[in-house]
Amino acid sequence: MLKTDVLIIGGGLAGLSAGLALEGKRDYLIAERENRPGGLAATIKKGGYHFDYSGHLLHLRWPETTKLILDALKGNVRRIKRDARVYAHGRWTQYPFQANLVGMPDKVKAECVSGFLKAWRLEGTAAENGGEVFTRWTRRVFGDGISRHFMLPYNAKLWQYPLSRLTTEWCAPFVPVPKPEDVIAGAYGTGQTALGYNAVFHYPREGGIGALPNAFARRLRGLRLGLEVESVDLGNGVAMVRHFGPVHFKRLINTSPLPSLVAMSEDAPAEVRRAAARLRHNSVYVLNLGVSRAATPMHWGYFPGKEFPFYRAGIATNFSPALAPRGRSAFYIETAVSGGALDLASAQAGILRGLTACGLIRSVRQAEESLWMKIPCAYVVYNRERAEALPRIFSWLKARKAFSIGRYGSWKYSFMEESVKEGLSAAGDILRGR
Numbered sequence: 001m002l003k004t005d006v007l008i009i010g011g012g013l014a015g016l017s018a019g020l021a022l023e024g025k026r027d028y029l030i031a032e033r034e035n036r037p038g039g040l041a042a043t044i045k046k047g048g049y050h051f052d053y054s055g056h057l058l059h060l061r062w063p064e065t066t067k068l069i070l071d072a073l074k075g076n077v078r079r080i081k082r083d084a085r086v087y088a089h090g091r092w093t094q095y096p097f098q099a100n101l102v103g104m105p106d107k108v109k110a111e112c113v114s115g116f117l118k119a120w121r122l123e124g125t126a127a128e129n130g131g132e133v134f135t136r137w138t139r140r141v142f143g144d145g146i147s148r149h150f151m152l153p154y155n156a157k158l159w160q161y162p163l164s165r166l167t168t169e170w171c172a173p174f175v176p177v178p179k180p181e182d183v184i185a186g187a188y189g190t191g192q193t194a195l196g197y198n199a200v201f202h203y204p205r206e207g208g209i210g211a212l213p214n215a216f217a218r219r220l221r222g223l224r225l226g227l228e229v230e231s232v233d234l235g236n237g238v239a240m241v242r243h244f245g246p247v248h249f250k251r252l253i254n255t256s257p258l259p260s261l262v263a264m265s266e267d268a269p270a271e272v273r274r275a276a277a278r279l280r281h282n283s284v285y286v287l288n289l290g291v292s293r294a295a296t297p298m299h300w301g302y303f304p305g306k307e308f309p310f311y312r313a314g315i316a317t318n319f320s321p322a323l324a325p326r327g328r329s330a331f332y333i334e335t336a337v338s339g340g341a342l343d344l345a346s347a348q349a350g351i352l353r354g355l356t357a358c359g360l361i362r363s364v365r366q367a368e369e370s371l372w373m374k375i376p377c378a379y380v381v382y383n384r385e386r387a388e389a390l391p392r393i394f395s396w397l398k399a400r401k402a403f404s405i406g407r408y409g410s411w412k413y414s415f416m417e418e419s420v421k422e423g424l425s426a427a428g429d430i431l432r433g434r
């Protein structure tokens with residue numbers, strides 16, 4: 001029977017970061033069910049290409065985590081200015097749409113600008129209000145035109161959930177809200193491309209985003225791959241690990257999806273199970289393509305139009321040429337579903353048609369390699385049920401002195417740096433006896 005002070009479920013960035021903070025200070029075990037570390041930040045090699053689980057770009061905001069990440073990459077990193085675009089009404093314009101209407105037809109531009117100014121005049125402020133639903137929030141903040149031509153169709157495709165029930169606590173960092181002068185300049189002048197959380201990003205020069213978790217993993221003596229935690233008894237501090245048996249622990253850090261933790265917890269009360277059963281998420285299918293050289297320098301594009309089955313498509317070799325053999329480009333194309341399976345053959349045909357229609361490739365024959373990746377739990381849905389369920393689940397976990405962290409452990413819309421921060425913070429709390 002194995003004993004450890006701290007059992008960490010999951011070797012994604014959150015779990016690995018917790019391990020880094022405990023290394024040499026406290027006995028710990030990271031149980032990762034896959035045969036590689038990194039979770040969603042892993043990179044898969046196929047046919048000379050390196051493919052991520054869609055674009056995984058580093059948005060660095062906090063000094064401690066920035067230093068940890070850049071030090072781990074040891075110079076294998078570039079700082080890159082975003083070149084993101086939107087394809088709508090048969091043409092490209094820069095991202096964000098709301099501040100770059102210059103590329104749109106005159107009628108669309110006029111509708112968007114006048115709608116924005118009307119909304120601004122009525123509300124006088126574009127402040128975020130987390131309690132509102134998305135349909136009302138976007139019309140209040142951006143007006144009818146921008147909502148109709150981008151915000152509503154794009155977010156419907158991404159979330160795969162009724163936008164009249166989607167709440168807006170997630171919007172503040174992810175949806176840039178321009179000032180009226182930015183909207184007008186973006187429509188009739190030069191455009192405003194530096195808005196938003198990802199205007200500048202970091203990415204490894206070589207090896208894909210997987211270079212980061214691999215660098216963390218090399219420093220961890222307590223990481224065990226191929227170990228799946230099947231059940232947990234928080235009261236008695238015992239976990240059952242598939243093909244391995246019981247592991248006794250004093251403290252638990254979970255990074256697997258919150259509903260999975262509740263489902264595998266033998267001592268979760270009925271009230272907590274009911275709360276977890278109300279949590280919702282979408283799934284994302286990523287088609288990675290290896291194609292003979294793409295002609296555009298763009299990093300990625302957003303597709304609000306119904307004629308495109310995907311919501312976003314990117315060209316990873318435009319931020320890291322080493323991801324493909326010389327003269328080739330690596331694409332990633334993301335399609336969201338609310339549940340159920342995508343018919344991959346017809347989805348791939350639709351994607352290739354879409355990439356040709358918008359000019360990202362000239363011919364479907366350019367695609368010489370492909371790899372589908374499924375992200376079963378991709379974006380957690382923000383709704384009233386989530387707001388009610390989380391306090392119940394977390395007060396039960398707090399009473400058991402257990403942590404549930406990371407994008408899915410804490411059940412939120414966050415990015416890699418935040419998972420790293422939460423891993424360090426949970427481990428720090430344990431070291432301080434909290």
Ligand SMILES: Cc1cc2nc3c(=O)[nH]c(=O)nc-3n(C[C@H](O)[C@H](O)[C@H](O)COP(=O)(O)OP(=O)(O)OC[C@H]3O[C@@H](n4cnc5c(N)ncnc54)[C@H](O)[C@@H]3O)c2cc1C
Nearest residue numbers: 010012013014033039040056057229256406407415416419
């Ligand atoms: C489509 C998409 C695009 C994204 N793009 C970006 C981006 O550009 N920039 C950015 O910063 N972030 C991005 N993210 C978010 C980023 O992927 C996450 O924030 C981060 O990787 C989450 O790390 P984590 O450790 O919290 O979770 P995960 O990466 O999900 O790691 C959890 C780990 O737990 C393991 N596990 C689960 N259950 C068990 C079990 N029972 N036993 C053992 N192991 C288990 C899993 O195998 C996994 O390895 C994106 C996410 C998606 C879905």
